[in-house]
Amino acid sequence: MDCVFCKIINNEIPSEKLYEDEDFIIIKDINPVAPVHLLLIYKKHVPTINDLCEDDRRRFWKVFEIIKNISQKLGFDEYRLVVNNGASAGQEIPHIHFHIISGRKLGKIG
Ligand code: 5GP
Ligand code: ZN
DSSP states (O other): OOOOHHHHHHSOOOOOSSSSOOOOEEOOSOSSSEEEEEEESSOOOSSSGOOHHHHHHGGGGGGGHHHHHHHHHHHHOOEEOOOOOGGGGTSSOSEEEEEEESSOOOOOOO
């Protein structure tokens, strides 16, 4: 699979994993837009939210708990979550991920 996130998940590309469970990892974005810019990545290669099956969706129940826990662990309690869903929405890597952005005052989204 020629997907950079699959390679990170499979340790074909080395990375510092700030969190890992059976379904998700969290890593730092290589090109951060703020002092905190993390990526929560689904381990299974699913391109967009629209491609999730029912079993996938059930696994997402814990996403907000994972995000709250990492924010408390790293010491930021306010943050922006972004999911670029599809190329015209700014998605460059077609493998589902949440951006977790914090550490500075953020402007309006656009
Ligand atoms: P998208 O545009 O698909 O929503 O976001 C992809 C994100 O992945 C971008 O913010 C980009 O900086 C990040 N990224 C791309 N390649 C790598 C990589 O090899 N390692 C890490 N940690 N982040 C990456
Ligand atoms: Zn992938």
